[in-house]
Amino acid sequence: MPDDVSLRPETDTQTLTATLADSVSAMRLTDMPTAALTVAKQCLLDWMGVALAGRNEPLVRILIDELAPADDPGGVSILGHGRRARLDDAVLINGAMGHALDFDDVIMPMGHPTVPVAPVVFALAQQRGASGAAALAAFIAGVEAECRIARLLGPSHYARGWHTTATTGTFGAAKISRWLPGTSTTHKSAAIPRHPWAEICFASPPARTPRSHPLARHPPQARLQPHRAARP
Numbered sequence: 001m002p003d004d005v006s007l008r009p010e011t012d013t014q015t016l017t018a019t020l021a022d023s024v025s026a027m028r029l030t031d032m033p034t035a036a037l038t039v040a041k042q043c044l045l046d047w048m049g050v051a052l053a054g055r056n057e058p059l060v061r062i063l064i065d066e067l068a069p070a071d072d073p074g075g076v077s078i079l080g081h082g083r084r085a086r087l088d089d090a091v092l093i094n095g096a097m098g099h100a101l102d103f104d105d106v107i108m109p110m111g112h113p114t115v116p117v118a119p120v121v122f123a124l125a126q127q128r129g130a131s132g133a134a135a136l137a138a139f140i141a142g143v144e145a146e147c148r149i150a151r152l153l154g155p156s157h158y159a160r161g162w163h164t165t166a167t168t169g170t171f172g173a174a175k176i177s178r179w180l181p182g183t184s185t186t187h188k189s190a191a192i193p194r195h196p197w198a199e200i201c202f203a204s205p206p207a208r209t210p211r212s213h214p215l216a217r218h219p220p221q222a223r224l225q226p227h228r229a230a231r232p
Contacts, residue, residue: 028137046104047098051079057101060096063092064078072084098118109153109154116169117146117172124180141175144172
């Protein structure tokens, strides 16, 4: 995405939101550099690897026992467990699983870019029957959006106590709906939530433990709400 999408004092919030939405929505998989595609695939492989490594962590077991005690034939897959769950619950479980060990990828000042986005891509692509190419494009667009917003916020956002993975990750996950089947292309800005209230949380020292991490305390199902709003 061009570097001219920047936060300027004279730019009002609505114009900035529309500019960011238009810029990310204009991205095309065929136009993306080979290096970017390679890194994106590596990020997804990394997320799946750490998720599978954390599949039997107590946090994950508790969530599965509570939310998916049996297979849901109409649901989407839970990684590494041979069962499906309701869309919202699968996103929460897969998201928590991917960060249970806190070994997932990092980019600053955003934090962990893949874990807020990949579980939503995985679930929605499966539910909507999207192609691998569409899922990859959605993932790249989501990460681009969240990282752009994190860059605008700067390191002071985290320094003041906000957990950037959660706050900006909400926006990245919200952009996914633009790329997947079943979504109107006229709702680009609607896919960026104005108030990511469900993911506002603090990065105090105890938040370093998986059980108290924002992905566990503030379920990523909230990220699905903008997807539903963006559908016709």
